[in-house]
Amino acid sequence: MSPISIFFIIFFYIASLIFILGVSYKLVQYWNTPVPLKIPIAPSSLDKKGVFLRFFREIFLFSSLFKASKWTWLFGWTFHLALVLLFFRHLVYFWPGDVPLILYKIEPFKYAAYPLVFGLTGLLGRRIFVDRIRYISSPSDYLMLLALIFIALTGMFMTFGHNHPNLLMVKNFTEGLITFQWSELPGEIIFLAHIFPVFCLIAIFPISKLLHAPGIFFSPTLNQVDNARKRRHISDWASKKDNDLKIELENNKKDD
Amino acid sequence: MQNNQIKLPTYVETPSINKDSMAGEGPFKATVEIQNNLGFPGEKVENWHQVAIDKMSETKSKYRSVQVFLDSCMKCGACTDKCHYFLGTSDPKNMPVARQDLFRSVYRRHFTFAGKYFPKLVGAKDLDEDMLDDWYNYFHQCSQCRRCAVFCPSGIDTSEISMAAREVMNVIGVGQKYTNQILGKVKKIGNNLGMPEPALRDTLLDLEEEIKYDTGVDVKLPIDIKNSEVLMVSPSADFFAEPHIDGLIGYAKVFHESGVSWTLSSYASEAANFGMFIGNYDVMREGALRIRKSALDLNVKRVIVGECGHAWRVAYSFWNTLSGIGGGAEDDYALKLQNQLDSNYPQPQHMIEFTYDLIQNNKLSFDKSKNNHRVVTFHDSCNVARGSNMGDIKNGQFILPREVIRAACNNFIDMHKDSIKSSTFCCGGGGGLLTDDLIDLRIKGAKPRMHALKQSEQESGVNTLAAICAICKSQFSRVLANYDFDPYMVVSVHQLVSDAIILKEKLDQ
Numbered sequence: 001m002s003p004i005s006i007f008f009i010i011f012f013y014i015a016s017l018i019f020i021l022g023v024s025y026k027l028v029q030y031w032n033t034p035v036p037l038k039i040p041i042a043p044s045s046l047d048k049k050g051v052f053l054r055f056f057r058e059i060f061l062f063s064s065l066f067k068a069s070k071w072t073w074l075f076g077w078t079f080h081l082a083l084v085l086l087f088f089r090h091l092v093y094f095w096p097g098d099v100p101l102i103l104y105k106i107e108p109f110k111y112a113a114y115p116l117v118f119g120l121t122g123l124l125g126r127r128i129f130v131d132r133i134r135y136i137s138s139p140s141d142y143l144m145l146l147a148l149i150f151i152a153l154t155g156m157f158m159t160f161g162h163n164h165p166n167l168l169m170v171k172n173f174t175e176g177l178i179t180f181q182w183s184e185l186p187g188e189i190i191f192l193a194h195i196f197p198v199f200c201l202i203a204i205f206p207i208s209k210l211l212h213a214p215g216i217f218f219s220p221t222l223n224q225v226d227n228a229r230k231r232r233h234i235s236d237w238a239s240k241k242d243n244d245l246k247i248e249l250e251n252n253k254k255d256d
Numbered sequence: 257m258q259n260n261q262i263k264l265p266t267y268v269e270t271p272s273i274n275k276d277s278m279a280g281e282g283p284f285k286a287t288v289e290i291q292n293n294l295g296f297p298g299e300k301v302e303n304w305h306q307v308a309i310d311k312m313s314e315t316k317s318k319y320r321s322v323q324v325f326l327d328s329c330m331k332c333g334a335c336t337d338k339c340h341y342f343l344g345t346s347d348p349k350n351m352p353v354a355r356q357d358l359f360r361s362v363y364r365r366h367f368t369f370a371g372k373y374f375p376k377l378v379g380a381k382d383l384d385e386d387m388l389d390d391w392y393n394y395f396h397q398c399s400q401c402r403r404c405a406v407f408c409p410s411g412i413d414t415s416e417i418s419m420a421a422r423e424v425m426n427v428i429g430v431g432q433k434y435t436n437q438i439l440g441k442v443k444k445i446g447n448n449l450g451m452p453e454p455a456l457r458d459t460l461l462d463l464e465e466e467i468k469y470d471t472g473v474d475v476k477l478p479i480d481i482k483n484s485e486v487l488m489v490s491p492s493a494d495f496f497a498e499p500h501i502d503g504l505i506g507y508a509k510v511f512h513e514s515g516v517s518w519t520l521s522s523y524a525s526e527a528a529n530f531g532m533f534i535g536n537y538d539v540m541r542e543g544a545l546r547i548r549k550s551a552l553d554l555n556v557k558r559v560i561v562g563e564c565g566h567a568w569r570v571a572y573s574f575w576n577t578l579s580g581i582g583g584g585a586e587d588d589y590a591l592k593l594q595n596q597l598d599s600n601y602p603q604p605q606h607m608i609e610f611t612y613d614l615i616q617n618n619k620l621s622f623d624k625s626k627n628n629h630r631v632v633t634f635h636d637s638c639n640v641a642r643g644s645n646m647g648d649i650k651n652g653q654f655i656l657p658r659e660v661i662r663a664a665c666n667n668f669i670d671m672h673k674d675s676i677k678s679s680t681f682c683c684g685g686g687g688g689l690l691t692d693d694l695i696d697l698r699i700k701g702a703k704p705r706m707h708a709l710k711q712s713e714q715e716s717g718v719n720t721l722a723a724i725c726a727i728c729k730s731q732f733s734r735v736l737a738n739y740d741f742d743p744y745m746v747v748s749v750h751q752l753v754s755d756a757i758i759l760k761e762k763l764d765q
Binding site: 030139234237242245246 | 323330336338351353406413416538590648
C-alpha cells in the first residue's frame with residue numbers, strides 16, 4: 001500500500017477518534033454541569049411544546065440570526081443548508097454494500113456546492129470588510145472559512161470539471177475504513193486536497209468553535225421552560241444549601 | 257438650554273468602531289470594609305492570578321450557562337450592533353461578543369487545548385494586569401440587560417459571563433463600590449437605602465397624610481401587620497425617590513380599592529436584589545431569604561412585588577429556587593412556605609398583575625380624562641422584558657403593563673418596534689451602573705432609548721415616559737435633560753393609575 005494511503009488511513013482514524021472522544025467528553029461535561037437558575041430568554045416558552053418549536057425555528061430557520069442581521073442570516077443559512085444537502089449527497093461514497101436508490105436520486109444535490117461557496121464567501125467578506133466583525137475575528141475564524149471554501153472548490157473542480165477520481169477506488173477505500181479491510185486510495189492530488197481539510201475539520205471539531213453545533217442544545221436560555229413560579233427548579237449544590245440551613249435552624253432551636 | 261446636549265437623528269445608527277474610546281479605570285472600587293462585609297477579600301490578594309483561575313474553573317463547573325457559552329460562540333457578529341453601550345460609545349469592547357471575549361480568551365488560554373498550545377491562532381490570552389483592568393472596566397460597562405442574547409443564534413447571554421467575571425473579581429478582592437456598598441446595607445438594615453425602620457414608618461405616615469390631603473380618603477400604607485393577605489415587597493426607592501414614590505401611592509390606592517389586606521415589611525423592605533449583579537448565588541439568596549422570613553413571620557397568603565426590573569426577574573425566575581417563594585415544590589424546606597401561601601394565585605405576583613386582574617374583573621374605576629394632558633409611551637424594562645413573565649400568558653410581560661396603562665390613560669403610543677418588548681433597550685443604568693462615577697457611560701448608554709423616544713415625541717407628541725423599574729426611573733430622571741427632554745416626563749405606571757383611579761369612599765361621602 002502506498003505511503004499516502006497509509007497516511008490518510010491513520011489520519012482518518014485519529015481524526016475520528018478525536019471527534020468521537022472529544023465530542024462525547026464535551027456532551028458529558030455539558031450534561032453534568034448543573035443549571036442552578038432559570039434563565040430562559042424572551043421570547044420564552046411557557047411549555048415543552050414551545051421549547052420544541054423554538055428549537056425547530058432556531059435549528060432549521062436560524063430565526064434569532066434572522067432578527068439580528070439579514071445578510072449574516074442569508075450567508076449563514078445558505079451555507080449550512082448547502083452543507084447538509086452535500087453531506088447527504090456524499091453518503092453514496094460511504095454506504096457499505098448495496099447503495100439505496102434514494103442516494104442516487106439525490107445526485108442533483110451536488111448543485112448545492114454553488115450556494116455553499118456563495119454563503120461562505122459572503123461570511124468571509126463580512127469578516128474582512130465589516131469593521132465590527134473584523135475586530136472579533138481570530139486567525140482560526142478565517143482559516144475555517146478558507147478551509148471550507150477550499151473543500152468546496154476542489155469538490156466542484158472534480159464534479160463539474162470532469163476530473164473525477166476513480167470512484168470505485170474511493171468507495172473501496174471508504175468501505176475499507178469502516179470494515180477495517182483497507183484498500184488503496186486514488187492518488188489524484190485534487191482528491192487528496194479535497195479530503196485532507198475535511199479530516200482536519202473533523203479533528204478540531206471538539207476543540208474549536210464548531211462546538212456551537214452541540215452547544216446550542218445545551219443553552220439554558222433556549223432550552224428551559226419558562227415556568228419558574230409553577231415548579232421549583234433546584235440544582236444539587238443549591239439544594240444542599242437548603243439542607244444546611246434547615247440543620248442550622250434545628251440546631252438553633254435545640255440551643256434555645 | 258445646556259450646550260452639551262446631544263443632537264439626535266430619529267433613527268439608530270450603527271457606529272464605526274472607535275478603539276479604546278471608553279478605556280479607563282472603571283467605576284470606584286470597593287473599600288476594604290465594604291468588601292469584607294460581604295465576605296470578600298478587602299484588597300487584591302497576592303496570588304490573585306491563581307485564585308482567579310481557580311474561581312473560573314469552579315464557576316464554569318457550577319453553571320452550565322458559563323461553560324456552554326464560553327465554548328459555543330462562532331463569532332458570527334449578530335450581537336455586535338445590539339448593545340446600547342456599543343451604540344452609544346462605539347468602543348468595540350462594548351460589543352457583546354468582544355466583552356465576552358475578554359473572559360473567553362482567558363478561558364481558552366487556561367482551559368482549552370487550542371488555547372494552551374496555539375494561543376495566537378484562536379485568540380487566547382493570559383490573565384495579566386492589563387487584562388484584569390479591562391475586565392474591571394468593561395464588565396462594568398454591561399448592564400446585564402440581555403438584549404444581545406435575544407439575537408444570538410446560540411442563545412449566548414452576555415450577562416451570565418459578566419456576572420461570572422464580577423464574581424471572579426470579587427473573590428480576588430477587586431469589587432465595585434456602588435453595588436457592594438448597597439449589598440452591605442441590605443445585609444445590615446434590609447434595604448438598599450439603609451433606611452431604618454423608624455424612618456420608614458415616618459415616611460409611610462407622611463404618605464398617608466398626603467393622600468388624605470389630596471383625595472380626602474383614608475388610604476393606609478400598613479407595615480409589619482401580621483396575618484395580612486398580602487406581603488408587598490417594593491424597591492426601597494419607592495419610599496423616597498421621585499417619581500417612584502407616586503407609584504407607591506398608586507399601589508396603596510389599588511390595594512385600598514381592592515379591599516385586600518396588605519402590609520409592607522420592615523425586615524424585607526427591599527425588592528431589588530443586587531446579588532444578581534455580582535453573580536453571587538449566596539448573596540442573592542441571602543436577599544431572597546429575607547423575603548421568605550418575612551412572609552413566614554407575617555403569615556401572609558400572597559407575596560406581591562412592586563415596580564422594579566431586576567427585582568422582578570429575581571422574584572419571578574429565581575425566588576422559587578433561592579428561597580421557595582413560589583409553587584410546585586416537593587421538598588420540605590420550600591413546602592413549609594408554599595403550604596402557607598394561597599395556591600390560587602401565582603407566587604410571587606407582580607403589582608401590575610394584581611392591578612390588571614382587578615381591572616379585568618371591573619373592580620377598579622378610572623377617570624381617564626385625568627391623564628388627558630399626557631401622551632404616554634411605555635419603556636419595557638430590560639429584565640422584566642427578557643427575563644420574566646406576567647399573567648402566565650405568552651408575552652404577558654409586554655401585554656399586562658400596556659393594558660394597565662390603557663385602562664388609566666386615553667393616549668398611549670408605543671415607540672419604534674425595534675426598541676420595545678423583547679428588543680427593548682436598557683435605560684443605560686441597570687446592572688449596578690447607576691452611580692455618578694459612571695455618569696458619562698450612563699448618558700451615552702441611554703442614547704438608543706433616547707433616539708426612539710425622540711422619534712415618538714416628534715411623530716406623536718409623546719410627553720410622558722412610563723416605566724416599571726426603579727433604576728429606569730432614576731436613570732431617566734438623570735439623563736433625559738442631556739437629550740433635550742423634560743426630566744419630569746418619566747412616571748411610574750402606578751402613578752398613571754394613581755392619578756386616574758376613582759376612590760369609592762369619596763363617592764359615598
